[in-house]
Amino acid sequence: SQKIEQNSEALNIQEGKTATLTCNYTNYSPAYLQWYRQDPGRGPVFLLLIRENEKEKRKERLKVTFDTTLKQSLFHITASQPADSATYLCALRGRDDKIIFGKGTRLHILP
Amino acid sequence: EADIYQTPRYLVIGTGKKITLECSQTMGHDKMYWYQQDPGMELHLIHYSYGVNSTEKGDLSSESTVSRIRTEHFPLTLESARPSHTSQYLCASSGGGGPYNEQFFGPGTRLTVL
Numbered sequence: 001s002q003k004i005e006q007n008s009e010a011l012n013i014q015e016g017k018t019a020t021l022t023c024n025y026t027n028y029s030p031a032y033l034q035w036y037r038q039d040p041g042r043g044p045v046f047l048l049l050i051r052e053n054e055k056e057k058r059k060e061r062l063k064v065t066f067d068t069t070l071k072q073s074l075f076h077i078t079a080s081q082p083a084d085s086a087t088y089l090c091a092l093r094g095r096d097d098k099i100i101f102g103k104g105t106r107l108h109i110l111p
Numbered sequence: 112e113a114d115i116y117q118t119p120r121y122l123v124i125g126t127g128k129k130i131t132l133e134c135s136q137t138m139g140h141d142k143m144y145w146y147q148q149d150p151g152m153e154l155h156l157i158h159y160s161y162g163v164n165s166t167e168k169g170d171l172s173s174e175s176t177v178s179r180i181r182t183e184h185f186p187l188t189l190e191s192a193r194p195s196h197t198s199q200y201l202c203a204s205s206g207g208g209g210p211y212n213e214q215f216f217g218p219g220t221r222l223t224v225l
Binding site for chain 1: 142146151152153154156159170201203212213214215216217218219221
């Protein structure tokens with residue numbers, strides 16, 4: 001069955017450093033991969049999308065890479081700030097338009 | 112302002128009651144979705160709709176039902192609530208024609224069945 005794996009443990013990063021989150025998947029060939037941010041008690045908010053034929057995407061302090069051979073995406077936040085503390089969800093969308101979400105990684109940026 | 116709304120935000124109810132969770136969006140999206148999420152766990156798709164009078168069951172089996180009579184409205188109904196239905200329910204929509212085809216989520220309804 002399709003499976004998405006994200007860092008199961010919380011990630012603690014010092015303010016100003018780069019945070020790197022990992023998303024691995026199996027038994028799936030996504031058309032594209034999305035990253036969302038979710039704050040406690042709120043719905044997820046879309047951040048970035050990367051397509052299967054793209055290697056890297058950037059948006060301000062965010063960078064996403066996508067390696068379809070390794071079946072892995074890396075999500076980077078540079079110059080991290082305490083306000084970046086949240087849970088980050090990886091989501092795969094197939095050609096049938098359905099999305100499957102990972103459990104997410106909780107990120108804590110320490111001041 | 113274009114947005115997606117869910118009511119109520121919190122609901123505590125007794126076993127056996129019928130409940131309806133409301134979801135409305137003002138973005139004109141064709142596609143709408145209901146997810147169930149337990150604390151620390153992934154979102155599970157329980158229902159989706161690709162337009163008026165179209166509804167499909169998602170990957171996670173659910174005793175709830177949905178309807179899509181109007182584009183902007185996608186309510187979820189539980190005929191007889193049970194403690195196993197306690198969870199967070201998130202509504203989402205997509206399809207605005209933008210380049211990312213991302214899903215826009217509502218704030219969620221936290222349901223507790225006693």
